[in-house]
Amino acid sequence: MSKESTSDVMLDCYEVSKNFGGLQALNDVNLKVKHNTIHSLIGPNGAGKSTLLNVITGMITPTHGSVVFDDKPMLDLSPHEINQLGLAKVFQTPAIFPEMTLIKNVCIPALAARDGAFKLNMFQKAGMKSIESFAEETLEEVGLKDSVHKEARFLSRGDKRRLELAICLAHRPKMLLLDEPTAGMARHETENTILLLRKIADRGMTMVIVEHDMNVVFALSETISVLAQGTIIAEGTPDEVKGNPKVIEAYLGEEQE
Ligand SMILES: Nc1ncnc2c1ncn2[C@@H]1O[C@H](COP(=O)(O)OP(=O)(O)O)[C@@H](O)[C@H]1O
Ligand SMILES: [Mg+2]
Structure with a gap:
């Protein structure tokens, strides 16, 4: 394995732990997300996936x-x-x-992004x-061209999900975090979402996706991290993670579709 320079890493979670009262929801989690990749976070219910996303966005x-995101420490910053x-x-x-x-x-x-970004001097395109x-x-970009004047x-x-994504993209983010983007979707909507996320990623967006649907995870991810009981138990490409006995064990007892 080649040694990566730190600049390959866009998001670096280092030894992140979170206790809720007596419950250890996250236990020394290390997660590095590289630029221009789709990195999925999977694991059984209650593993701590949403908690980790909430730590990353400053909610928790x-x-x-x-x-550290984009070489800046995040922990003292507000979600905004x-x-x-x-x-x-x-x-x-x-x-x-x-x-x-x-x-x-x-x-x-x-507009909000433009005004904020002028202050930060980082707005380019809009x-x-x-x-x-x-x-x-x-x-x-999200496939809603024909509906721009619809309410x-x-x-x-x-x-509506596509519109939510467009609203998010209007902020010109560098990285998107998605918590179960296909939850509650019918099969064809899920397929469309996979295509859409792939297209956005191909234009240079880095993404972290928490997802239950393994078809989505395997179709999209370059890297998968598996969280179980607050600990990363496996990490690798879809093929590496698929056959990992620890991963199979962690999912035993999870209800099947
Ligand atoms: N605000 C909270 N207060 C207390 N316990 C919480 C809170 N949020 C999550 N938990 C607990 O932390 C664990 C991890 O939850 P969560 O991150 O939502 O898991 P996942 O998203 O992987 O299903 C669970 O046991 C959950 O009950
Ligand atoms: Mg969750």
Whole structure:
């Protein structure tokens, strides 16, 4: 195995632990996510996956450990500040305005991002063109080009998810965190989501995906980390993780679909 330089790593969780009262939800978790990869986090229910995402986004303060994103320490920052630095969680609290058109829904975060980014001097693309055409482009990216003037409330459930993703992308994040992006979706919607996430990743987005559906995980991930009872028990490519006896054991007793 080659030794990586630290600059390959976009997100570095180091010895992250979290206790809830007597319960150790995370126990010295080390997770390194490289630039331009899709890295999945899997594990049985209650393993600590959502807790780890919440630590990364600043929603939860860990009992121990550190999180570095894009070479900056995150732990003293608020969730808003972390978001402004380019780390966005998708499908968390979708701020969709149902009575507004899709384009307006996307213009609002695009404007907020532009104003915040001018201050931080890191905005590149949208500063040069009108916010509206930027929003249109973002909607096109998620496959909603034909619905830009529709009110959001008329969208199907799958398309609402796409809009949420567009709203998130309008912030121009550097990394997306997705907690169960296909939960509750029908098979064809899941397939569409896989294609969409792959397309966004191919344009240079780094992603961390927590996902239950193994078809999604294996279709998308370069690297998979397996969490069980707050500890990373395995990590590797889909093929490496698939046959790992520790992983199979961790999933025994999990209810099958
Ligand atoms: N806010 C909380 N207070 C107390 N216990 C919590 C809290 N959040 C999660 N837990 C517990 O921590 C463990 C990990 O939960 P979670 O991170 O949601 O797991 P996963 O997302 O892998 O299913 C579980 O036992 C859960 O009950
Ligand atoms: Mg969870």
